[in-house]
Amino acid sequence: MSGTFDDLRDLYQEVILDHGRRPRHSGRLERFDATAKGDNPLCGDRIQVWVKYAPDGTIADTKFEARGCAISVASADLMAEVVAGRNKADTAALFDAFRELARTGACPHCEAAQQEALDRLAPLAGVHEYPSRVKCATLPWHALSAALQGRGEASSEGGAP
Amino acid sequence: MNVTTRPALLDVARIREDFPILQEKVRGKPLVFLDSAASAQKPRVVIDAMRAAMEHQYANVHRGLHWMSERTTDAYEAARDAIAALLNAPERHEIVITRNITESMNLMAHSFGRGVLKPDQAVLISGMEHHSNIIPWQLLRDERGNELRVAPITDAGELDMEAFERLLSDGKVGLVSITHMSNVLGTYTPAERIVQLAHAYGAKVLFDGAQATVHRRVDVQALGCDFYAFTGHKLYGPTGIGVLWGRRELLEAMPPFMGGGEMISSVTYEKSTWAQVPHKFEAGTPPILEGIGLKAAIDYVQAIGYEAIAAHEASLTDHALARLGALEGVRILGCAQDRGGVISFAVDRAHAHDIATLLDRNGIAVRAGHHCAEPLMHRFGLESTARASFALYTTREEIDFLADSLARVREFFA
Numbered sequence: 001m002s003g004t005f006d007d008l009r010d011l012y013q014e015v016i017l018d019h020g021r022r023p024r025h026s027g028r029l030e031r032f033d034a035t036a037k038g039d040n041p042l043c044g045d046r047i048q049v050w051v052k053y054a055p056d057g058t059i060a061d062t063k064f065e066a067r068g069c070a071i072s073v074a075s076a077d078l079m080a081e082v083v084a085g086r087n088k089a090d091t092a093a094l095f096d097a098f099r100e101l102a103r104t105g106a107c108p109h110c111e112a113a114q115q116e117a118l119d120r121l122a123p124l125a126g127v128h129e130y131p132s133r134v135k136c137a138t139l140p141w142h143a144l145s146a147a148l149q150g151r152g153e154a155s156s157e158g159g160a161p
Numbered sequence: 162m163n164v165t166t167r168p169a170l171l172d173v174a175r176i177r178e179d180f181p182i183l184q185e186k187v188r189g190k191p192l193v194f195l196d197s198a199a200s201a202q203k204p205r206v207v208i209d210a211m212r213a214a215m216e217h218q219y220a221n222v223h224r225g226l227h228w229m230s231e232r233t234t235d236a237y238e239a240a241r242d243a244i245a246a247l248l249n250a251p252e253r254h255e256i257v258i259t260r261n262i263t264e265s266m267n268l269m270a271h272s273f274g275r276g277v278l279k280p281d282q283a284v285l286i287s288g289m290e291h292h293s294n295i296i297p298w299q300l301l302r303d304e305r306g307n308e309l310r311v312a313p314i315t316d317a318g319e320l321d322m323e324a325f326e327r328l329l330s331d332g333k334v335g336l337v338s339i340t341h342m343s344n345v346l347g348t349y350t351p352a353e354r355i356v357q358l359a360h361a362y363g364a365k366v367l368f369d370g371a372q373a374t375v376h377r378r379v380d381v382q383a384l385g386c387d388f389y390a391f392t393g394h395k396l397y398g399p400t401g402i403g404v405l406w407g408r409r410e411l412l413e414a415m416p417p418f419m420g421g422g423e424m425i426s427s428v429t430y431e432k433s434t435w436a437q438v439p440h441k442f443e444a445g446t447p448p449i450l451e452g453i454g455l456k457a458a459i460d461y462v463q464a465i466g467y468e469a470i471a472a473h474e475a476s477l478t479d480h481a482l483a484r485l486g487a488l489e490g491v492r493i494l495g496c497a498q499d500r501g502g503v504i505s506f507a508v509d510r511a512h513a514h515d516i517a518t519l520l521d522r523n524g525i526a527v528r529a530g531h532h533c534a535e536p537l538m539h540r541f542g543l544e545s546t547a548r549a550s551f552a553l554y555t556t557r558e559e560i561d562f563l564a565d566s567l568a569r570v571r572e573f574f575a
Binding site: 012 | 529538
């Protein structure tokens with residue numbers, strides 16, 4: 001029996017370990033326009049996101065407080081990064097693309113306008129090999145969607161991952 | 162408890178040959194199955210017994226007058242005898258067969274809770290219960306007003322016996338419903354003392370034996386308890402079968418749980434009468450194949466013997482506590498004097514799910530999460546832990562591999 005985890009680098013890439021350990025967007029926004037909680041009742045992971053809009057309605061800033069695994073925290077942090085400057089429709093489309101990436105490991109039909117963001121999110125694509133962990137990656141996005149739609153809560157068990 | 166030299170009473174290498182699944186590879190590596198407390202693997206004899214029934218001897222039970230039905234009834238009812246012997250129950254008719262232990266607990270909350278307890282009587286549980294021994298009593302409380310009391314546990318993960326007695330002392334507790342062995346901490350509760358105290362204050366006692374029956378011989382007459390529940394699939398048997406033992410006079414005083422076929426004596430639209438115990442509580446076609454499988458599992462365990470099983474578990478537990486306890490940054494929950502082969506732990510800077518995923522890459526299966534015991538997690542200031550649990554087929558080498566792998570997990574997230 002060997003005790004090496006080298007082949008896990010496909011799932012836990014350095015960017016995930018780094019953002020999981022030292023998230024840049026962790027914390028609360030004192031002044032915010034929208035907030036929502038996300039909850040995965042199966043594993044007890046929870047997240048709350050806060051969003052501040054710019055005057056033109058795009059996302060100016062996103063912060064979060066999460067209790068969860070390295071993948072969920074890294075996913076929340078990278079999400080906060082890539083949604084900055086996007087309006088609600090853009091963000092929803094990006095969530096759809098990311099969901100496909102997380103579930104299948106690729107997003108062949110994704111729009112060119114999303115490519116830069118998806119490249120940034122690509123380290124999370126490794127979760128597609130671990131069906132039970134896909135929800136870890138998508139929970140922050142469910143919470144953000146709920147905030148943008150004015151719903152207070154999202155659950156990982158509400159429908160599609 | 163740190164005894165390092167125990168008699169090798171169990172030939173684990175031979176036992177492993179009885180479990181076909183242990184030959185499987187996971188991600189190209191040998192399966193190291195340390196999640197038996199969630200559900201145990203099945204020996205060949207269980208698989209063969211269920212298969213043989215389906216291939217050669219199967220029909221519905223208790224009703225057919227034909228050969229197949231009579232033979233199948235005999236095979237199914239033999240499970241009741243095996244269960245009665247396993248628990249040393251005074252009478253086979255005191256064994257109620259359910260679908261799982263959760264159904265057993267809900268049967269108790271329904272038939273004893275709503276049918277026997279008075280609304281001003283309380284139910285006392287402990288701070289280390291599985292959700293299946295919390296929620297049914299919450300539902301009872303919310304519907305009928307029966308108070309739900311919770312006896313706290315100590316930092317060591319043991320039942321606080323002073324507080325336990327204090328909660329009994331006003332005589333209002335009608336039922337103590339408590340685990341015999343924690344599925345998170347591995348703690349064995351002091352069952353005889355619990356029964357003595359409860360009876361002294363007029364309460365009946367129900368034990369959740371889902372974990373305890375796997376590792377130690379349970380003798381309900383020696384314990385002196387009133388009810389005892391366990392589930393088949395953790396005892397190397399199939400899913401879909403559980404057990405509730407109760408004293409006959411108590412079962413007879415309880416109204417039925419579910420209604421349907423099998424549980425009646427006579428039926429008219431005006432009034433129906435109930436079958437004798439245990440059939441009064443066994444509505445519908447019972448878990449026939451599961452009963453046949455559970456009997457095979459019980460026979461298998463009995464043939465090995467609980468003395469050897471308990472010694473094996475103690476030896477593995479001591480070894481695991483020593484190995485995991487020596488790892489920097491690994492925190493083991495609880496340190497009860499009397500504990501068994503279930504160990505929950507947290508690793509610095511690593512979430513339980515990340516631990517489980519990393520271990521899985523080495524073929525090691527552990528459970529990660531709240532283990533259906535959220536209040537207990539909160540008691541220790543945690544949301545989730547990883548849990549390794551041991552069985553007949555667990556080896557010291559597997560525990561060494563777990564410890565070595567955990568050291569690597571810690572490096573990975575350092």
